[in-house]
Amino acid sequence: MSQSDVRVDGIEATPFAPSDSDRIAASRHVPAGHPRNSSLGDLFAEHVERDPDRPAVTYGPVTLTYRQLDRVTNSLARRLRELGVRPDRLVAIRADRDLSVIVGMLATIKAGGAYLALDPAHPASRLRGILEESKPVALLAEAGADDPSGLGIPVITVADHLSDAVRDDAAHDVRTDGGAGPEDLAYVVYTSGSSGAPKGICVTHRNVVQRTRDTDYIRFESGDRVAQISNAAFDAATIEVWGALLNGAELVGFDRDTILSPGRLATALRERRINTMVMATPLFNQLAADDPSTFATISQILVGGDVMAVAQANAVAALPGCTLINGYGPAECTTLATAHHVTPMPADQLRVPIGRPISNTTCYVLDDTLRPQQVGVPGQLYIGGDGVARGYLGRSDLTNERFLPDPFGAEPDQRMYATGDLVCRLPDGSLDFLGRADFQVKIRGFRVEMNEVDATLLQYSGIREAVTVADADTRSGDKTLVSYYVAAGEGPPHTGDVMAFLRDRLPDYMVPSRLIRLPELPKNANMKVDRALLPSPATSAPPADDGAGPAVPDVLDDEIAAIIGRLLDVPSFGREENFFESGGQSMLAIRLLTQVGRRFGANMTLAEFFEDPTARGIARYVQQRAEVAAPDPQTFAESAPGRAGEGRP
Template sequence: MPKPAARHQDGSLSDLFAQHVVRRPDAPALTHGSVTLTYRQLDRVTNSLAIRLRDRGVRPGRLVAILADRGIGVVLGMLATVKAGGAYVALDPAQPAARLRLILQESEPVALLTEADADDPSGLGIPVLTAAAHLGQGVRDDAALDVRTDGGAGPEDLAYVVYTSGSTGTPKGICTTHRNVVLRTRDADYLTFEAGDRVAQISNAAFDAATVEVWGALLNGGELIGFDRDTILSPGRLASALRERRIDTVVMATPLFNQLAGDDPATFATVSQILVGGDVLAVDQANAVAALPGCHLVNGYGPAECTTIATAHRVRPMPADQVRVPIGEPVSHTTCYVLDDELRPVPAGETGQLHVGGAGVASGYLGRPDLTKERFLPDPFAAGPGARMYATGDLVRVLPDGSLDFLGRADFQVKIRGFRVETNEVDAALLRHPGIREAVTVAGTDARSGDRTLLSYYVGAGEETPDTAGLRAFLRDRLPDYMIPARLTRLPELPKNANMKIDRERLPAPEAPAAPADPAGADTMDDEIAALMGGLLDVPGVGHEENFFEVGGQSMLAIRLLTQVSRRFGADMTLAEFFEDPTVRGIAAHVRGAAASDPVPAGSVPAAGSGDVRP
């Protein structure tokens, strides 16, 4: 399924950004909070930082780690690094320290960029630089910094490395070149990026969707608008922010979109185009948002190995009984093949593994030649020599209209909240506990929300076997939040087949929880909040002092809980506030404090215009 190439774009990311510095020097380029930088100012600030990085030894092929979430320093670090000729590795500060250390050990960055002054958290002796130190007005106004900083990186040089879950228990780094990024974000046919467009930066920088946001804006003369985490995860606040900041383009992980659109489709009423991807798009939510006047909704698909996106489908109204939203057709500069186990094309309508070729295919895995050879294959269908295709491991079929229908995985990989998870990595983390003898993790589905979840089964090792709370705490020190299993089930033995391999088909279904308390029948506010929490967690009788995250809670469930609390009690609570005391007691104290400062009758909801809660 080849897609005709759009107009060819050459040059590095730094080259193409420099074009807009010349064309639109006084146009806004980057806004985070109260700070707005024009293209000229952003050029000067990142030239200043790039000079420091060059002094630290950054050159083509050398890496710079960026340890930040969504702040302005992330974008400064990305642009300054490529100007210096190097490649960036964005890291999520919320990830466990042990996991960050593994990544830093493998990637061996020349420097570590942080938002504020800090020591190297890995203990590896990596020099730490602060991006914000270059944001002063003196730097922005310094005409001496108008001389371009060019580190010598070309189209085929490394631009960034993004880490994803690894089946061996160790994250793997995907190496993406300047050409990969340019041909995904210039003359894109899945979204329209034009000079002056306002693009939201919603994705965590460690998630490859940030590639489309950041470079889609800066390589096309747009303005990148940063959003803080609490705004992103609150439907009312997000709707107000999208409207007030006049956002044209939003890129969002599918699970978050499903939740926000399910709560209130009008959250996206003022946005021109939305790209969602990373998981299965809910038909009802897609229909509701696609019906908004002037809203262009795109269901995207693409592994990070193919530079964020490989196929796209413009969503139009679908029958309510349609099972899935198609993932569409190849985007520009991309080819897609549906092949059998012998790499032969399968007939339309039959199931095969999706292989992606074209200019978006990354160069491979950092320091993993064997794994690169296994997944990045010679493309036998390409016209020119040396072409490669990526074996995605995803099962698809071609629909009668030529679009692709995503059917699932061919291996033990699963998407959880938009993140790719190798269940073997969860198993490896479990087996690091001295009290665990055997472990296996499979994908499940939450009966209430329909979201994919992880279910882990384990066999203990006698007296050292941990209790559930202890095992969760152990995993939280080693795995990111989205990889923590929703259920941990202890078994005397794991079922085996005749070859003594674990038989996943014979794993018992998790025990059905007792019915949670009915919030309407609660005697006190605390009891009612406990009933709401228990209903989300499938845990009856949640104690008022129990930590939400220690009894199976995760951040996406926390968003649902706070939305329900807001609707019931009229008190808006951010995730950051919830994290301070994630208990029934903590929520109740917040609700009472909000009522004392601004009384709102229980059960009422502030007006939509307030920007707090949408009805």
Template sequence: MPRSDTGSLCDLFAEHVVRSPDAPAVAYGPTALTYRQLDRVTNSLAARLRELGVQTDRLVAIRAERSVSLVVGMLATVKAGGAYLTLDPALPAARSRTVLEESKPVALLAEAGGEDPSGLGIPVLTVAGHLGDAVWDSAAHDARVDGGATPDDLAYVVYTSGSSGTPKGICVTHFNVAQRTRDVDYLRFDPGDRVAQISNASFDAATIEVWGALLNGAELIGFDRDTILSPGLLARALRERRIDTMVVATPLFNQLAADDPATFATVSQVLVGGDVMGVSQANAVAALPNCTLLNGYGPAECTTLATAHHVTPMPPDQLRVPIGRPISNTTCYVLDEALRPRPAGVPGELYIGGDAVARGYLDRPDLTDERFLPDPFATEPGMRMYATGDQVLQLPDGTLDFLGRTDFQVKVRGFRVETNEVDATLLQHPAVAEAVTVADTDAQTGDKSLVSYYVTTAAGTAPETDDVLSFLRDRLPEYMVPARLIRLPELPKNANMKIDRARLPAPEKPSPVTAGAATGELDDEITALIGQLLNVPHFGREENFFDAGGQSMLAIRLLTQVGRRFDVAMTLAEFFEDPTARGIADHIREARS
């Protein structure tokens, strides 16, 4: 499709404002806007952004949870001609500052305003000031704000983990987004459909949710975090809100499908991506009538998605769910080190070409040239392909099978992590001399967690593990903080004096924890449950679940088991208030009383 015929995201959204102005566009909790109303509030905010100097290829940071404010900020930014950069409010201040220092946004949008959290003096705008009936019901805001963005201009920048110790920003254009969300063959987006918005704002899957809905006349339905992470609540909400399409990260899908496959029974299309899909979970959901399950694959450098596989029931002993075939406007090549095609059945590195290959990395021309290469197989001049670093092979039927990484990049809970970045952050600690991080896979669940090995400096006293963990939590997103830290006298080296990962000691597998059957006390029973889940012997009643290596996916599993065993519902938010065995036991006692 010629770029001149595609139009910017603003143009494509405007088509539906003209065609169906009173059709529902977005709903989060009590706030629901039609296409006309969403157009008006984003025109209002876009005009303010223009006053601040927003123009093509200039960034606007958005710091908001899943909310109407997030969607309004995204659309208003591209209307003003700029590109948005979403920041997770849970990011440590040091990492947010690093991202903001490099990206240099013109403004920062926040739900409730306040000061610039980075201390860089970035003007902060409150989105809520443009959200109200005085704006969305006023024809005075019908005049379109046109920042002059073209299909080749930036639409957004998303940051991912970087091997050098610094996160890197991926630059995605209007054209890239349109190719992924309009007239596509992997999902069906029709006017009037209801699309769930459950992805974290800083996770690139939100691209498919938000723009897949708004560029096709569908309605975007927001879900709060407690609902998303509570299987029973989510199943009921999907049914009550009549969701047609949802995109879900693989770790969350695996957890929900293992708990109750019927969670997805009322959803017409479920797109899963970000990690390795469990075969048994896939089979259970694929067997549901009237539910199409898709296993998607794609790096953020290729605008979220590159391949998709329509999952049908598989033999239970099958090792993996294929990642499928290239989706529309995409080409995939399995190549050797000399960029020669590999025959079917022979592993090689996956290279992705087509119209959704991103522009490159923000202010990183060296890294861009390394990973974004001229496409020698393209029929059009100037096309590029992205070197994924992933090993795949082509099956006899033409589908692709994912084998793993060629470098030290891993997926943890659906997030891409460069283990070298964790190492680089560890080495910033004044008492750490050497460090290496690896992914450990749970033999029973297949879940991956990070394990960091480190050597302390000769001078001074070795730091306590809690001190090192606290140091990392202040600098890394929660999903990048290792579940376990192991201090060694030295790291094993090979003959070339490089760290020999194969000789690292395996993380200790503790003996099973037995329940307090002798005392029969509720606290002991919960303590034993957590100890078994985390593989931590002698887990204490007052010990913090997350400090002991727990994370959100394990918390969901824990609360599901608690609910079944004690017939008591507990939300993740309630657990966060006191994430201890005693806290759960107190909640159960209070519910029973």
């Protein structure tokens, strides 16, 4: 098809003229020697041969060299081959932030298959639906796990292949090569779907190689120490895992409690000598707001998944020797498509740019007829290049709708992905992200189709209508979900029951922070829900600054309840009320525990908080930690700042 006669998905595209070239944000440069036609297994094997005794991956006390990692993954890959794993056949991995995840990914690639990482924290019904659709050949899991789908999928315990006997046995030096090539699948990642069901994105070896070898947005070098903090089911793990293992670096795993505690994270980053990390924007915003020096020892930080806060970006960009990169890219384009190296910005600047296309990537800002827009004029962002994924698993209709022929491509049969994001080009050629063109949002770095939340709500027998919107939390600046609903019967359903119903079916980040019951949802003339007429969710002023000094023990419960009440905008929050059932989410929990740590000197972890997420539970923890060092209550009160018996939040 010539560029003078372009028709895309029923749209008669305006012919592309040479004069339009300055309106196309392109970065088609491919570095000399870039291994575009290599598989992930080929590139990993190069480092095994080149430097076999270099550390490859560290999780807790266990470190595997490239030779040892090669051996254990060869052992597991041969087992997968026996089960029938071949190119484009899937292997599910049900584990999180564990050495078995990394071993499972690499072994699956060596066997010629593609991995599908599952989040063990997701509801069983959601995992079952994904497994039913994807039909994996095998399920890799930690010890004692079983098949959550009931489909009879063979379960392999990865730990069986991690013994000293395997990692030190030269018999496993014989390479396992399942024959996968650059166009074969490397992995499938599931994201929220607008039809009410998640959809699987099919990513190839070439896609991953393009994003992790000879990159121009970040530097991966032999001997680097790369933090692995992303959930394996989150596509950011692609950059962490393969950015390290395809470049001779060492991947260092972090547990969840360390990641979500600013003090612990700063210490761990320094002690483990991490120089490169990838982080979801909401977590970055929160950690940088709490203490920018958390990142003081890091050489380069890639942040993406949502809108970066200008104040936090400025604070971290000012750290000596620290390079901060604001990245943008949907999972359909292999995690990343543009990058912006952040430098100090005016305090009143509204947004941090998402930057320019990375190498061998094209970004088009187009109108409804696929005509390039001028500088400063909004349009939908379309992305082309080697990072564009194959499409959606088993969804040819949706694939054809979003993955289109590229009318501007330099080569025939190139495709571009319609992101649904609105952007505009700035005078310097970089891109400014303006928001979604539809009702899809990012919550804590995860993409959410609000229609899926609505569809799940409507499965509850007591709800007749539902619509979900994104609300900006004035307390933290983060997005949250608010769902409006109309009850099906005479009496409204119990909020706690509805929230429990949602938590059984949706990941935590998709559960609304607030449910609002209405007698009817507002409709327009076409009888469609008019979101503009929905009542605004109540907002509250930011909580007061944390106070200093200890509180008197007999008022500890009430003081902690008051802190929680301010965070949740629930002035009368009770001592025994459940933080999460009252609208709390993980990011607010991090803020709460940070305040508690500063106020009372008790560094409670999220895992400990989950055991009893109430004011009384926190108070009990604080008192237990204070028993050894604290003086008696009278001395405790007299030593407190202000009047005796008064604690300040």
